[in-house]
Amino acid sequence: xxxxxxxxxxxxDGVVVLTLDDPSSSANTMNDAxxxxxxxxxxxxxxxxxxxxxxxLTSAKKTFFAGGNLGGLIRATPETKDAVLAQVTLVKSQLRxxxxxxxxxxSAINGAALGGGLEIALATHxxxxxxxxxxxxxxxxxxxxxxxxxxxxxxxxxxxGLTTALLELLLQGQQIRPDKALQLGLVHETAAxxxxxxxxxxxxxxxxDDASQPWDxxxxxxxxxxxxxxxxxxxxxxxxxxxxxxxxGAPYPAPYAIxxxxxxxxxxxxxxxFVVEGRYFVDLVVGQISTNMIQALWFDLNRINGxxxxxxxxxxxxxxxxxxxxxxxxxxxxxxxFAKVGVEVVLKDVGTEAAEKGKAHVATLVEKQVSRGRMSRxxxxxxxxxxxxxxxxxxxxxxxxxxxxxxxxxxxKHRVLGEAEAHALPDALLxxxxxxxxxxxxxxxxxxxxxxxxxxxFSPVDKMPxxxxxxxxxxxxxxxxxxxxxxxxxxxxxxxxxxSRGFFTSRVFGTLVLEGAALLAEGxxxxxxxxxxxxxxxxxxxxxxxxxVTLTLPLKIRDEAAKAGAGDDHPGIxxxxxxxxxxxxxxxxxxxxxxxxxxxxxxSGLTELFPTTDAVPFTDAQERLLFxxxxxxxxxxxxxxLNSVEDANIGSIMGIxxxxxxxxxxxxxxxxxxxxxxxxxxxxxxxDRYGERFRPPAILLERAVPAGSxxxxxxx
Numbered sequence: 001x002x003x004x005x006x007x008x009x010x011x012x013d014g015v016v017v018l019t020l021d022d023p024s025s026s027a028n029t030m031n032d033a034x035x036x037x038x039x040x041x042x043x044x045x046x047x048x049x050x051x052x053x054x055x056x057l058t059s060a061k062k063t064f065f066a067g068g069n070l071g072g073l074i075r076a077t078p079e080t081k082d083a084v085l086a087q088v089t090l091v092k093s094q095l096r097x098x099x100x101x102x103x104x105x106x107s108a109i110n111g112a113a114l115g116g117g118l119e120i121a122l123a124t125h126x127x128x129x130x131x132x133x134x135x136x137x138x139x140x141x142x143x144x145x146x147x148x149x150x151x152x153x154x155x156x157x158x159x160x161g162l163t164t165a166l167l168e169l170l171l172q173g174q175q176i177r178p179d180k181a182l183q184l185g186l187v188h189e190t191a192a193x194x195x196x197x198x199x200x201x202x203x204x205x206x207x208x209d210d211a212s213q214p215w216d217x218x219x220x221x222x223x224x225x226x227x228x229x230x231x232x233x234x235x236x237x238x239x240x241x242x243x244x245x246x247x248x249g250a251p252y253p254a255p256y257a258i259x260x261x262x263x264x265x266x267x268x269x270x271x272x273x274f275v276v277e278g279r280y281f282v283d284l285v286v287g288q289i290s291t292n293m294i295q296a297l298w299f300d301l302n303r304i305n306g307x308x309x310x311x312x313x314x315x316x317x318x319x320x321x322x323x324x325x326x327x328x329x330x331x332x333x334x335x336x337x338f339a340k341v342g343v344e345v346v347l348k349d350v351g352t353e354a355a356e357k358g359k360a361h362v363a364t365l366v367e368k369q370v371s372r373g374r375m376s377r378x379x380x381x382x383x384x385x386x387x388x389x390x391x392x393x394x395x396x397x398x399x400x401x402x403x404x405x406x407x408x409x410x411x412x413k414h415r416v417l418g419e420a421e422a423h424a425l426p427d428a429l430l431x432x433x434x435x436x437x438x439x440x441x442x443x444x445x446x447x448x449x450x451x452x453x454x455x456x457x458f459s460p461v462d463k464m465p466x467x468x469x470x471x472x473x474x475x476x477x478x479x480x481x482x483x484x485x486x487x488x489x490x491x492x493x494x495x496x497x498x499x500s501r502g503f504f505t506s507r508v509f510g511t512l513v514l515e516g517a518a519l520l521a522e523g524x525x526x527x528x529x530x531x532x533x534x535x536x537x538x539x540x541x542x543x544x545x546x547x548x549v550t551l552t553l554p555l556k557i558r559d560e561a562a563k564a565g566a567g568d569d570h571p572g573i574x575x576x577x578x579x580x581x582x583x584x585x586x587x588x589x590x591x592x593x594x595x596x597x598x599x600x601x602x603x604s605g606l607t608e609l610f611p612t613t614d615a616v617p618f619t620d621a622q623e624r625l626l627f628x629x630x631x632x633x634x635x636x637x638x639x640x641x642l643n644s645v646e647d648a649n650i651g652s653i654m655g656i657x658x659x660x661x662x663x664x665x666x667x668x669x670x671x672x673x674x675x676x677x678x679x680x681x682x683x684x685x686x687x688d689r690y691g692e693r694f695r696p697p698a699i700l701l702e703r704a705v706p707a708g709s710x711x712x713x714x715x716x
Contacts, residue, residue, distance in 0.1 A: 004037040007060070008044070014053030015202050016045070021060035028061055030091060030116045030150070031069040038094045042101075049103055054205030057124055058108040058198065065117030073146070074294045076285045085282045088149045091116075092274050095123035095151055100216065104208035108201040109187070110194055113137045114175065119150035121187075122159070125211060126204045129178045130197050131190035136175035143173040144297060145290030145661070147258045149281030154265050154273040158215040160184060161223030162232065162262055170258050171243070215270050226266045236263065249535040252661055254284055288671055292663025296653060300646040300664065301493065309496040309644050310484040311477035317485040319343055323399035323424060325416045327358025327389065330433060331405035333461025336362045337490045339386040346396055347389045348420075355389030362387060365462055399424040401486055403455055405433040408556075413437070414445025421446045429482045431455035435506045436557055439472035439499045450476040453483045456503065458655055466654040467492045472499045493654060495647035497636075501561055504636050504648070508665070509656040510554060511628040511693075516542020517572030519621050522690075523613030526593060526602045532621035537659025542625065545657075547592035551576045551585050571691065578609060620686070626668060627686055627694055629658060630679070633665045637714055638699040645711045669700070670709045677704040 005028065007019040018041060020028045028034065045052060059065060076084045098105060107121040109129040118137055121127050129135065139148045139156070147153060148170070156165040168174060168184060181187045189204075191197035214220050225232045243255055261280040265273035284290050322338045324331050327349040335345045335358065349355040366383050369375035375383070388395065396402070402420045406412055417430055430452045432442050443449035454470025467487045471480055480496065487494035497504040519529045520543065530541025546554070555576055558569070579585075579592060584603065586592040595601050616624075629652065636642045649664020662668040672679040680696045687694035696704075703710060 003033070004040065005033050006037045006041050008041065010052070011202075013202070013206060014051060015056060015205055016052050016054070017056045017058065017198070017202075019058055019060050020065055026061065027063055027066035028059060028117070029066050029069050031072065034069075035087070035091060035094070039090075042094050042097045045101060045103070046097070049101060052103055054104040054106070054202075054208065054211075055098075055101075055124075056106050056108055056198065056201040056205060057120065058201070059110055061111065063111035063117070064107075064109045064113040065120055066112070067115030067117055068141075068146075068149075070144070070294050070298050073285055074291055074299070076291075078286045081282055081286050084285055085278060088278050088281055089275075091150050092278065095120065096271070096274065099123045099125065099213050102211050104205045104211040106201040106205050108191075108197045109135070109137070110197060111135055114140055115148060115152075116150050118186075119148055119152040119155070122155040123151060125208070125213060126189075126201070127187040128189045128191055128197055128200045128204070129181060129187045130194065131178050131192060133177050133179075135178055137178070137181045137186060138173065138175040139169050140173040140175060142171065142254045142258060143293070145252070145254050145287070145293040146284050147254055147261060147277070147281055149278060149285075151274060151277070153258065153261050153277050154270060155213075155215075156186075157262050157266060158222050158270070160186070161225075162227075162266060163224055163235075166239075166259065166262055170262065171246075171255050222266060227263055228267070239263075248539075249531065250537040250659065250661065251535070252537070253287065253289060257281075257284055289661050292667055292671055293660055296649045296663040296667060297660060300649050303646050304493055304495060304650055305488065307484070307488075309494070309647055311481045314478045314481035317482040318489060319401045319429075319486050321346070321399045322401045322403060323348060323396040323420055323428075325349075325402065325404040325420055326406040326433075327355045328405065329361065330457060330459060330461065331403075332358035332361040333459065334403055334405055334433065334457055335359070335387050336365055337457075337461055337492070339383055341490050343386065343489075345387045346399060347387055348393065348396065349389075349391060351391035352389060353391075355391060359384070359387050359389045393419045393423050396420050396423040399428055401429045401431065401482075403431045403433060405457075408434060408437060410437055410441060410445075413442050417442070417452075418445050418447075421448065427451070429453065429479055429486070431483060431486075433457055436502050436560070438501060439470045439475065443472050443474055449474040451479045453479050454499070454503065455483055455487070456505070458505075464654070465493050466505075466651065467494050468503060468505050468651060468655060469494050469496045470499055470503050471496065475499075493650060495651040495655075496644070497647065497651075498641045498643070500636075500639065500641045502557065504633070504641055505651055505655040506557070507636065507641075508629050508632045508652065510557065511570075511632045512538075512625055512656070513542045513546045513549075514554065514570045514572030514576075515624050515628040517546065517575040518570065518690075519616060519624065520593075520606075520610050521571060521575050523611065523615045524621055525612045526606050528618065529621065532618060533625055536622040536626060537661050538625070539657045543593040546576070547587045547594055547596070549586070550588055551580050551592055555580065570693065575610070620689075623682065624686060624690060624694070626659075626662070627683055629656075630665050630669050631683060631694055631696060631700075634669065634700050634710070635697050637666070637710065638697050643714070645714045648714075666710045666714070670711055675704075676700060676709060680704040 005022040010016045022028050105124040106126040107124040113121050139152050141148050191200050257280045261277045264276050321344045323346045324335045327347050335347045338345050347355050347358050366380045370380045439454040443452035453475050456468035458464035469483050484494050516529050533541045584591045587596050590596050642648050645666050648666045652658035652665035653660050658665050669679045680700050683694050683696040
């Protein structure tokens, strides 16, 4: 077992410590080496159990166990279904053998235990976890289109009860801290440090007089009962409806499979339950949606966060003092993001009073953390102490990064950036949070255009994980690399795009919301427009989104583009103008497509202005929203605004709400029925019926014959 991923050490008391330590990786995963090693280890335990007092399972890595082997799972296809089922059945049988050995087994959880890691821990009789708030435990599989297939559903519902397991762990993929895990009963003890962790685990093993799981004990009752229990039976019918409401009708199969597997597993014995769980797991693994989500939210995301779009030459950079220009909601959010990671922030506005209001917004966010017990008063005070509000540009002295977040007016941005450049460090990075104005034009207002980069944050900054970095004509690799590092420093994900009007995210987002307006004009009922988006997987409907960004913003962007001689008028623009002319400008004014007070309702005059017809089939409406974004993204690729599939997919999901179930906007094209050729054929159909904006650009036609993929096209 010299190449084993599990080390065996037995002490004088007869306790065997099994240390998970894959020599080929920085993290332990359920790869082939693990499966082989665990099988060999269980075989040895069975052979030598007369000389083994007990077992402690722990890890030599920073994490306890990282989970399933996603590299293997993403390659699964319907043709390999039997092989996948055999593999997951083997993994489960090994853990089942471990928990039924008749020997007390404890887990000493020294780091994150997510997915397969928590499944391994649940197969032990006693669980001790390091009391570190950075450690997370949970089943995040649903966020990748999967379910816990190594016994996680079966064991968690029996341990915690159906309702608690579903709501606290399974359906939303929550990652909980050790204190919450202890409160739920997911773990039995916490430990202050690694020495105490192992000591407590060994102490329990040596004192244990029982070596069986609760569900294997005669007379054990599942908390809350089984589906046949009257109390649970009366509430179960509401679960599917509530789940549909939570998902807003989006076609995600994993949550429904989790619900079904959980309920069905409690109606049979535990070994049959593992079979039920395994079959649901395999159906998801070989499906297209899990493939899409794993590719985007694991492989594409990790490539970006690992520096995939960062220039390779410059050394890693860390900001120490940041000047934020503009203390509105966006500027305050940016200040919060930097102060959160320990960076000193100078928050500048036209006057100190305005800057103080921005800091007050940050204080509101910090106080929420304090009230929820997630931050101490001392840390909160230190957090706010790192932000200096000012109206004096001289206070920007010593800043190594400037982030401008003032109104979308080029002359104003020129003035504040030039003023900041004069006072900040002579080599300070000069970043603009503009969402639409070309960076090349903004760089004309400073003496060092090579140090200017777009740094487009999304609102609300404290919740949105993405930052779009925009490279102007004169932006240097050194500036881009510094911007990339700064974004990673504050824990956000940077995508890199080339300069153009609207860049990538704003440009493509505009096609979504304007298409929604066009659908309304063509006779689709307002709530049908919204439902078309929600049931396609978007987090919100386009009319709601338009009201939230205000109807005047797309009009202003379109008017500015027209002045620059760019773009044709979209049919949705006339809809926005009609509402604005009637004083209905959006949520901030209380009236837009909806009346927002006292509660959100469709404006009664909307159907009079745009009568409802049956001219647009519902499926066409759904695909028009998706295709509008996909075709425009293909144009961005063709125009070299985008140079990376990963940037496109992650940017579309994390920045502008493209449904994750399709794996991102370019993955949507590749995975469409018939591949790129099928997408092109459907795009032509939509163009013939609804307008030339759907006509596929040359890059799509080139990849359609012979059959190819956009991922391959961009990579080449």
